[in-house]
Amino acid sequence: METNTIFQKYPANDPSVLIALLQDIQETCGYLPESELHRVANHTHLPVSRVYGVATFYNQFRLKPLGKYVIRVCRGTACHVKGSLDILRTCENELDIAAGETTKDLNFSIETVACIGACSIAPVITINEEFHGGLTVKSVKKLLTSYQKNAEEE
Numbered sequence: 001m002e003t004n005t006i007f008q009k010y011p012a013n014d015p016s017v018l019i020a021l022l023q024d025i026q027e028t029c030g031y032l033p034e035s036e037l038h039r040v041a042n043h044t045h046l047p048v049s050r051v052y053g054v055a056t057f058y059n060q061f062r063l064k065p066l067g068k069y070v071i072r073v074c075r076g077t078a079c080h081v082k083g084s085l086d087i088l089r090t091c092e093n094e095l096d097i098a099a100g101e102t103t104k105d106l107n108f109s110i111e112t113v114a115c116i117g118a119c120s121i122a123p124v125i126t127i128n129e130e131f132h133g134g135l136t137v138k139s140v141k142k143l144l145t146s147y148q149k150n151a152e153e154e
Contacts (some may be wrong), residue, residue, distance in 0.1 A: 067109035076115035
């Protein structure tokens with residue numbers, strides 16, 4: 001991950017470039033590594049605590065890498081009524097992580113979202129950009145097993 005060219009795009013000692021700089025770094029790295037937060041602080045002439053504060057305040061920024069497969073569990077009204085909490089708990093139990101976490105092997109991350117916009121197939125999850133709807137505890141276990149096998153084979 002080469003970020004030197006990103007820093008060259010932004011004037012030094014200019015705190016007003018902080019968010020744009022963080023966005024570009026995350027786009028390149030997939031997240032905001034601690035070492036890059038320190039470089040941003042030096043470049044913008046801001047305290048590391050301020051850079052870290054901005055990076056943790058906005059939901060768009062991640063301080064840890066996402067997994068190869070990002071599972072987004074819809075928690076909207078239609079999905080909730082049709083059992084999305086059970087789907088979420090099953091994902092967490094099967095992968096041994098909580099929502100907002102990534103497996104140690106960096107294969108899976110679980111996120112919750114307010115609405116995926118596919119209410120007609122509730123409860124629904126996406127794995128990366130692929131929709132999976134009408135899920136049950138049994139079907140989501142089978143789906144996860146399929147993705148786990150794919151992850152092992154790659």
